[in-house]
Amino acid sequence: MESMTFVLFGATGDLAKRKIYPALYNLYADGKLPESFSVIGLGRREIEDETFRGNVEQSIRQFSRRSPADREDLNAFLSSFRYHPLNVSNPEDYRKLLEVVQARETELRLPDNRLFYLSVAPEFFEIIARQIQESGLGATRGWKRLIIEKPFGHDLATARSLNENLSRAFEEDEIYRIDHYLGKTMVQNLETLVLANPVIQAVWNKEHISNVQITASETVGVEERAAYYDQSGAIRDMFQNHLLQVLMMTAMRRPSQITAKNIREEKRKIIEALRPVAKESAGLSVVRGQYAAGEMGGKSVPGYLDEPGIGAESKNDTFVAARLWIDHPDWEGVPFYLRTGKRMAAKSTRIVVEFKNPTEDLYSAKNEKTSPNLLIIEINPNEKISFLFNGKNSRSDGLIEPVEMNFRADQSELPEAYERLISDALDGDSTFFAHWNEVELAWQWVQPVLEAFEEGLLPLHSYAAGSNGPAASDKLLKEQGHEWRLDPDVPELIGQA
Numbered sequence: 175m176e177s178m179t180f181v182l183f184g185a186t187g188d189l190a191k192r193k194i195y196p197a198l199y200n201l202y203a204d205g206k207l208p209e210s211f212s213v214i215g216l217g218r219r220e221i222e223d224e225t226f227r228g229n230v231e232q233s234i235r236q237f238s239r240r241s242p243a244d245r246e247d248l249n250a251f252l253s254s255f256r257y258h259p260l261n262v263s264n265p266e267d268y269r270k271l272l273e274v275v276q277a278r279e280t281e282l283r284l285p286d287n288r289l290f291y292l293s294v295a296p297e298f299f300e301i302i303a304r305q306i307q308e309s310g311l312g313a314t315r316g317w318k319r320l321i322i323e324k325p326f327g328h329d330l331a332t333a334r335s336l337n338e339n340l341s342r343a344f345e346e347d348e349i350y351r352i353d354h355y356l357g358k359t360m361v362q363n364l365e366t367l368v369l370a371n372p373v374i375q376a377v378w379n380k381e382h383i384s385n386v387q388i389t390a391s392e393t394v395g396v397e398e399r400a401a402y403y404d405q406s407g408a409i410r411d412m413f414q415n416h417l418l419q420v421l422m423m424t425a426m427r428r429p430s431q432i433t434a435k436n437i438r439e440e441k442r443k444i445i446e447a448l449r450p451v452a453k454e455s456a457g458l459s460v461v462r463g464q465y466a467a468g469e470m471g472g473k474s475v476p477g478y479l480d481e482p483g484i485g486a487e488s489k490n491d492t493f494v495a496a497r498l499w500i501d502h503p504d505w506e507g508v509p510f511y512l513r514t515g516k517r518m519a520a521k522s523t524r525i526v527v528e529f530k531n532p533t534e535d536l537y538s539a540k541n542e543k544t545s546p547n548l549l550i551i552e553i554n555p556n557e558k559i560s561f562l563f564n565g566k567n568s569r570s571d572g573l574i575e576p577v578e579m580n581f582r583a584d585q586s587e588l589p590e591a592y593e594r595l596i597s598d599a600l601d602g603d604s605t606f607f608a609h610w611n612e613v614e615l616a617w618q619w620v621q622p623v624l625e626a627f628e629e630g631l632l633p634l635h636s637y638a639a640g641s642n643g644p645a646a647s648d649k650l651l652k653e654q655g656h657e658w659r660l661d662p663d664v665p666e667l668i669g670q671a
């Protein structure tokens with residue numbers, strides 16, 4: 175682990191408070207930060223170093239998975255933090271920042287390895303990258319790296335333009351695009367599950383898999399993020415990035431080696447092979463919805479249009495589902511169903527892999543029913559892998575029923591996604607960051623869908639808050655003889671999983 179300076183743009187913001195400081199603290203507590211390091215927090219407001227350190231401490235006490243046990247140890251951690259007021263569009267502020275960074279490098283005898291973390295609004299990404307270059311902050315003899323938050327562009331054209339501008343200041347291998355789903359335990363575990371288990375590897379293809387379902391349902395509504403969310407919708411907020419990343423991780427084929435380069439290459443092949451949709455026919459494979467008033471946990475909740483900050487006429491999507499096909503020899507004829515929505519019945523991020531069931535005929539002759547084998551990877555809030563198979567029940571009738579085998583990760587010990595990702599960026603490991611190829615190809619698939627939404631070519635279905643989304647999304651599966659698995663209204667399965 176190399177000593178470095180962590181330059182944090184947006185140090186007074188929500189993400190820094192809720193995720194970044196707790197992640198840094200836990201990495202420190204786990205011995206995963208270098209012995210010597212410097213953190214320089216940046217924001218417009220004028221605050222003293224002491225106040226800044228107090229704010230960092232408060233965020234750790236409130237949001238860290240582990241509370242600081244020892245005052246001395248916490249003070250040692252906080253002593254690395256300094257604050258510098260900076261307005262992103264003022265070049266003079268960057269020159270002063272360079273002096274602050276260099277002074278700390280000299281004082282702590284740090285090499286000029288610098289990690290710049292952009293935890294600010296996306297409209298600032300380009301100007302910051304340019305100023306880092308022009309001020310000399312980026313001219314290091316050591317390494318320089320850029321961690322950039324989502325969203326990466328608003329559509330294909332803006333993502334391309336952002337990337338072009340960033341690449342004037344940073345090489346592709348210096349850019350770490352955060353997709354926090356790639357830092358989740360079970361998303362990272364997918365690679366091991368499929369590649370390290372020959373039995374699973376052998377059946378991970380069109381011969382054995384009937385369909386794959388990826389769900390990210392949330393119970394929360396738009397919360398305080400109306401200004402951002404009403405311009406983005408579920409398609410940009412969750413689908414273009416998190417869901418398509420999970421699809422790539424699920425469908426990627428075996429790489430020749432487990433390296434960042436090879437894994438990203440395999441992911442690229444999958445996203446490249448996604449069958450494009452035309453905007454005129456997007457409605458055949460994509461369903462969009464918006465939540466109406468409903469009931470959640472016994473309480474009435476307002477519909478999207480009545481949420482604070484949302485325009486009364488908003489046509490924004492809070493739900494999107496799609497049926498995708500991967501034109502790859504190993505996945506021919508296997509639909510991948512993706513859906514995400516706010517104000518749904520349950521918080522659940524999961525992948526359900528449904529296997530083909532050639533045993534039906536064999537048992538139907540005996541008037542018995544077998545169910546398809548299901549491999550269920552629960553990502554959030556549980557972190558669990560289950561396999562549902564057929565077994566005889568232990569009652570006197572001895573009928574065949576789905577039986578569950580499972581593995582549950584010990585959640586008390588699990589690092590958070592941000593810990594994993596920041597640690598990887600410090601180590602220079604980009605495996606679980608989104609490469610530009612993946613981001614661009616994901617936007618390429620989504621672009622006609624965005625246009626279809628904007629031009630009103632698809633109906634905007636209403637769904638009651640607290641439901642499983644619009645019924646139209648069930649049709650996407652029914653047309654292929656499938657159904658969503660493990661929705662909360664399928665008690666016999668959710669009860670076991």
Ligand SMILES: NC(=O)C1=CN([C@@H]2O[C@H](COP(=O)(O)OP(=O)(O)OC[C@H]3O[C@@H](n4cnc5c(N)ncnc54)[C@H](OP(=O)(O)O)[C@@H]3O)[C@@H](O)[C@H]2O)C=CC1
Nearest residue numbers: 184185186187188189217218219261262293294296323324
């Ligand atoms: N919050 C979250 O849960 C998530 C956030 N993100 C992304 O993370 C990024 C940050 O989000 P979040 O922390 O919520 O945003 P906030 O609005 O809470 O914070 C914004 C930060 O930017 C600083 N800032 C604003 N304008 C300027 C300026 N002109 N010059 C210098 N600094 C400025 C603010 O400091 P000051 O006011 O002192 O100037 C503040 O520190 C965004 O890209 C967002 O999309 C991604 C996923 C989740």
Ligand SMILES: O=C1O[C@H](COP(=O)(O)O)[C@@H](O)[C@H](O)[C@H]1O
Nearest residue numbers: 354390392394411412416523554
């Ligand atoms: O990136 C985002 O993710 C969250 C959901 O994340 P999870 O880790 O709780 O599954 C979502 O609420 C938010 O709208 C989106 O910006």
